[in-house]
Amino acid sequence: MIRLEAISRTFVVGTEPVHALRGLSEHVRPGEYVAIMGPSGSGKSTLLHIIGCLDRPTAGVYRLDGETVSELDETALTAIRREKIGFVFQSYHLVGRLDAAGNVELPMVFAGVPRGERRSRAAAALEGVGMAGRTRHRPHQLSGGERQRVAIARATVMRPAILLADEPTGNLDSAAGQQVMAVLRRMNAEGLTLVVVTHDPDVAREAERVVVLKDGRVGRRLTGSELPASGSGK
Amino acid sequence: MRLLDVLGFATTALLRHRLRTVLTLLGVAIGVMAVVALTALGEGARRYVVDQFASLGTNLLIVLPGKTETTGGLPGFGGAPNDLTLEDAEALRRGVPGVRRLAPVALGNETVSAGERRRQVPVLGTTAELAAMRRLQVRFGRFLPAGDLGRGAPVAVLGAKLAGELFPHESALGRVVRIGGWRMRVIGVMEARGTQLGMNMDEVAYVPVASCMRMFNRTSLFRIVLQVGAAAELDAAKRRAVAILTERHGEEDVTCITQDAVLNTLSGILGALTLALAGIAAISLAVAGVGIMNVMLVSVAERQHEVGLLKALGARRRQILVVFLAEAVLIALAGAGAGLAGGWGLVAAAQPLVGALHLAPPPWASAAAASVAAVVGVVFGVLPAVRATRLDPVAALHGR
Known part of the structure; x- marks a missing residue:
């Protein structure tokens, strides 16, 4: 499904080139749950952005469902983001002036889904993350865990094939984090391909595979159960 | 993405910063209000002048003694112009083609008294036909008798205000007034008319032209007013009138004014003035546009995260452009709406203060001001919106 071949991404900071990714290759199959770990600056987020078509590789080939994404123009990338990919961010990125339902409707608004259908789909998505009772709450009236569940509802309401999550539990206490992960796990069980960037070994342990990045390359590949127990490093 | 959704999304963003939105909108509102109010004033002035002239009657030719155009001669030489006489008036009636009505006019100031009450007023000597030409209406009795050019009967017709002041408790009709040393019987009282060309017609005493000339010992008329059947005949009538009087006087010493020419010129000038006022007011709309741009740039900078999110959700560039542009245009349109309401309200409120001037905001100015405001919203909204799409x-998601 996701096929990355020799992906490099170089930023220029000032006059210095910074190599965020250096010839990384990876393959994610449909329905997989993959965790990406690694120290700060190892290129985790950059990798996630490239998979999510928010960023483009400087070199290498990225194929998504057989389509060579790295050759597509901005319009086509926008369509892929809209139809195939959902994003969940560490800081939720909910629109503060819209209530939970309004936030979940947002991607459908831009996709041109009619109002009535939007309402029912948003309600169903919020119910799916256990937020049925709080659809009229604005983000500042919700706890962090609730906000992240609204964000997940928003990311999945367009029924994407892939959900990309960048530190989804990074701002949450462990109880809220576990609730969020339970939601993600269930969605994965229903067939959603899940790629999660995380520092948290407890999160990564639930994944089928863990890819540990180091200096822009794949350092180690593990299964979730091979990770050391909680509290013993990143 | 549907229009309603675009507007809804933009509206929520604007409502988030109510004070900022209202202040920006106020700039547009003031501009639109200025256009409405200033053009109302200009158009009111134009209509006032046009109405004043129209109320004097149409297709009029006015003959004045003396030549107002420079002839190249030394000033003071060439002497006083010849008198414009009743005989001249008769000659014009006979000789000018297409004359329908004609009235000589003599004018002086005299004290009019009835018992102890006295008023210093203009005394206007003329004939019966003036009333029809100048559209003067008689309220009681009748106007000056017809066919009384040379005789000068001892009768007078009083303006509405003058009659009321001299005879506050009774009808003036049939009473005798003194005008200077002359006793005149009041045969008519005019309808209230207001000011015509600077003269309050309600204070005038009308007397037969011959009486007036004797009263003031005048040899020359103040002017002769002719009315022809159609505007097309005015030029020929004017040429013929000047020719007749030149022949009678031995030199060209009269001035002929056609009222329509004066009217058209004045109307044109005042119309242009109104347009200029509208233009000046519209400059403030451009200034308001700069305000919109400023606020939208701030808004885009503040909402970087949101723009990044919209892109991550798969919003097209054009959709992001439209959403931000819609905010700018909504500010402009709301401002235009407030400005129109404010402008028309201001005009309605100011109307009692300006009295005779009928303030009339021209619809074209309101339409133009609203359109310009919308265009300003688009023009000044484009740059911030494009910046958002870029x-x-x-x-953007990470606020860098």
Whole structure:
């Protein structure tokens, strides 16, 4: 499904080139749950952005469902983001002036889904993350865990094939984090391909595979159960 | 993305910063209000002048003694012009083609008294036909008798205000007034008319032209007013009138004014003035546009995260452009709406203060002001909106 071949991404900071990714290759199959770990600056987020078509590789080939994404123009990338990919961010990125339902409707608004259908789909998505009772709450009236569940509802309401999550539990206490992960796990069980960037070994342990990045390359590949127990490093 | 959704999304963003939105909108509102109010004033002035002239009657030719155009001669030489006489008036009636009505006019100031009450007023000597030409209406009795050019009967017709002041408790009709040393019987009282060309017609005493000339010992008329059947005949009538009087006087010493020419010129000038006022007021709309741009740039900068999010959700560039542009245009349109309401309200409120001037905001000015405001919203909204679409999604999401 996701096929990355020799992906490099170089930023220029000032006059210095910074190599965020250096010839990384990876393959994610449909329905997989993959965790990406690694120290700060190892290129985790950059990798996630490239998979999510928010960023483009400087070199290498990225194929998504057989389509060579790295050759597509901005319009086509926008369509892929809209139809195939959902994003969940560490800081939720909910629109503060819209209530939970309004936030979940947002991607459908831009996709041109009619109002009535939007309402029912948003309600169903919020119910799916256990937020049925709080659809009229604005983000500042919700706890962090609730906000992240609204964000997940928003990311999945367009029924994407892939959900990309960048530190989804990074701002949450462990109880809220576990609730969020339970939601993600269930969605994965229903067939959603899940790629999660995380520092948290407890999160990564639930994944089928863990890819540990180091200096822009794949350092180690593990299964979730091979990770050391909680509290013993990143 | 549907229009309603675009407007809804833009509205929520604007409502988030109510004070900022209202202040920006106020700039547009003031501009639109200025256009409405100033053009109302200009158009009111134009209509006032046009109405004043129209109320004097149409297709009029006015003959004045003396030549107002420079002839190249030394001033003071060439002497006083010849008198404009009743005989001249008769000659014009006979000789000018297409004359329908004609009235000589003599004018003086005299004290009019009835018992102890006295008023210093203009005394206007003329004939019966003036009333029809100048559209003067008689309220009681009748106007000056017809066919009384040379005789000068001892009768007078009083303006409405003059009659009321001299005879506050009774009808003036049939009473005798003194005008200077002359006793005149009041045969008519005019309808209230207001000011015509600077003269309050309600204070005038009308007497037969011959009486007036004797009263003031005048040899020359103040002017002769002719009315022809159609505007097309005015030029020929004017040429013929000047020719007749030149022949009678031995030199060209009269001035002929056609009222329509004066009217058209004045109307044109005042119309242009109104347009200029509208233009000046419209400048403030451009200034308001700068305000919109400023606020939208701030808004885009503040909402980088949101732009990044919209891009991550798969919003097209054009959709992001439209959403931000819609905010600018909504501010402009709301401002235009407030400005129109304010402008028309201001005009209605100011109307009692200006009295005779009928303030009339021309519809074209309101339409133009609203359109210009909308265009200003688009023009000044484009740059911030384009800036939003150009944001790099990754950088925008992380607030870099």
